[in-house]
Amino acid sequence: MNGRPTVPVPKGYRVGPWEVRELLASGAFGSVYAARLAGDGGEVADRPAETGERSSPEVGETPAGATDRSPGAGERPAVAGSRPAEEVVGDHGTGPLPRRAALKFLPTGTRTPRQLHHLRELAHREQELLSRLRSPRLIRMYDALTVDDPDHPELDGATVLVLERAEGSMATLLDRSPHPPHGPALLAQVCEGLHQLHHAGWVHGDLKPANVLLMKDGSARLGDFNMAAEMEGTHAYAPAFSTPDYTAPELLWSEVSERGTQIRPTADIWSFGVLAHLVLTGTFPLPGGTTEARCDAAVRYARGTEELRLSPELPTTWREIITDCLARTHEERAAHDAASLLRRVERAAGTSRSARLPRLRPRRRWRPALVGTLAAAALIVATTVVYATREDDQGLTYGYHRCPADSVCFFSEPNGSGEMCSWDEDDTDWLSGPDTCEWTGDQPVKSIFNNSSDDENGLGAVAYFRGRDFTPVGADVTRENARNRTGCTSQRNQGNLAGTYAPLSHRWIARC
Structure with missing residues (x-):
């Protein structure tokens, strides 16, 4: 990978039980590195994260190289160490640690106070979601650590999320193959991940190819929840930015309050429509040779002065799905929630029906x-x-x-x-x-x-x-x-x- 990472970490650096290896990806809000358990020589086959036991410190103990100090006032503390295998279901995952993982380093206090506050908020969003939700289509988080290393001020205080290791992303797949033959099946899995998020009361907020991670077996999981937000009634509040090409048009000119931008699950439905069109045709559904031009077209489309230009390559079933996902207004898109969309996508992709998720309702004590x-x-x-x-x-x-x-x-x-x-x-x-x-x-x-x-x-x-x-x-x-x-x-x-x-x-x- 070319370019300087947002958070430079030298190869071989130790964080808790992990040894940093090569850089996997880097963006504006963090860098992701491959990692292996220290002392594990060379590349080895993955050990399932859900089976067996391992020797580990009790809750609250801290391995060398990390502390359990809080990433910021009022935030959930970063938990260093791991629970015994039978005790960990309720927090950062289940079973022993795998031999390979991905370490997501978030920038440190070397930034300005305002930048630092913002980065802490992003870290908290992702950590909160991953510590509370465990679903087959969401990337797993095994642990969250805080670097304690005054000798390296550029890393001291950095929050590190220990994540399930992916082999790549849909973005890299599309770079290699603009029309992947298994694209429809991957879209069904992406839609399943959205259903799991929305069912639990969260909005992803930044669905795009780079945030669809591909596992070793080729299956897809949703990742990168920096922009994710938990619903509060009819809305959630997300940071005032996302990836323009995948942003619902009403958010392109929305007002920003102190809490951020109001966002609803229908914003993810729009993003899925754009993603599906790109995966199936290699093109965006709105005209324009640049992101700015396509955003202008999206605004004109929402105001009724521009039409969708869906590719003639789309089969009828997929054309109907994408048209519904890209309805002009939130109200029109609200008729097509992730649950109903998932059934349609699975039929279009020819994949098996997903399991129904349990209803979430207030507990009642029986007489x-x-x-x-x-x-x-x-x-x-x-x-x-x-x-x-x-x-x-x-x-x-x-x-x-x-x-x-x-x-x-x-x-x-x-x-x-x-x-x-x-x-x-x-x-x-x-x-x-x-x-x-x-x-x-x-x-x-x-x-x-x-x-x-x-x-x-x-x-x-x-x-x-x-x-x-x-x-x-x-x-x-x-x-x-x-x-x-x-x-x-x-x-x-x-x-x-x-x-x-x-x-x-x-x-x-x-x-x-």
Whole structure:
């Protein structure tokens, strides 16, 4: 890669357990480097991030070369170190660290105070989203560190996000092949990622080819969430800039408040329409030889004085989809949300139907007299119905969508597949209590989904224990920092466990 990186980091530099390798990408707000675990000689095959265990410090401990000091006043502290494999589902990921990763370095305090405040805000946005959401089509974050190195003032205080390593981006793919034959399938995966984001109440804000990352197996994940924003009612507030060619026309002249630009999910729908046209035809849907000319055309189009000029190469089905995505106004685009768009895109691409995501609604506590009856009915369903899960392009089956809303679900296989047990209240004995989970008597739990929403009593996280009646057994007895429990999962988090634990009880708690 040519050009000077935004954050220069020498090859071989140590950050926590990681050793920096070559530069992968660099933009206005950070630089991404390849990294490997220190002491790992040469290139090796990836080890799945969801399986096995590793030796690691307890929560709050800090490895050499990094600190847990906060990136800025009022921000979420950068967490150095990692949790034991069975305990990490609720925060930065699950299972042991992979041998390879990508380190995203965000600039330091060598900037002006105003620049520094802005960069901290961008870092916080990305860290907040990635620490709260885990979905198959979003890039994973394993950890967040802060560099503590006064001898290198250009790096001292830098926030470093430890991310899943991608092999490239859709931008590099399109540079090599303007009409990739698997473009429609990739667009279906991009749309699935948007659906997962919007369903969780977030807007990406900067969807473009460079932010669609391609994994080793060729599948796509959404990345770079610096501009992402969480919805507050009908709007979210994002930084006052994005990539012009992919920006919805109403945002090109929008007013900017102290909180940023008001943005809605329909802005991502517009960006997807532009992206889809580019992937399928190699051209933009509005005329102009430069970005400025195309932005002017977008403004004229929104005001009714310019028409879309979709390529004649587009098949009818894709033409209809892109036309709807590029509707002139937010109100017209609002009729085509990411969920309905995903079904249409999958049909056009000829890919399998994605799993429905669970509905997110306020938790309700069931009356005691009804718990036994409803639990028994749920058990019958869970043990007799063959659920329709899906196979994604990575060969993984995802079945988390089976978990009822406002419940916690444990699965006998990774990624929410296999047999499932679900509860909406505490259970002191999985094998002989009012709700039973017989398969855990002779095999471990391998994945979990906490599908709870806000509870009137403030209980949203779930802690689980190897013993009955919420008691520690075996190795749990010595785990004082984990309150002698096997593990804990926060609201709306899902992921794989190490696959060696068979809990026998669980209870709802305020937080992990």
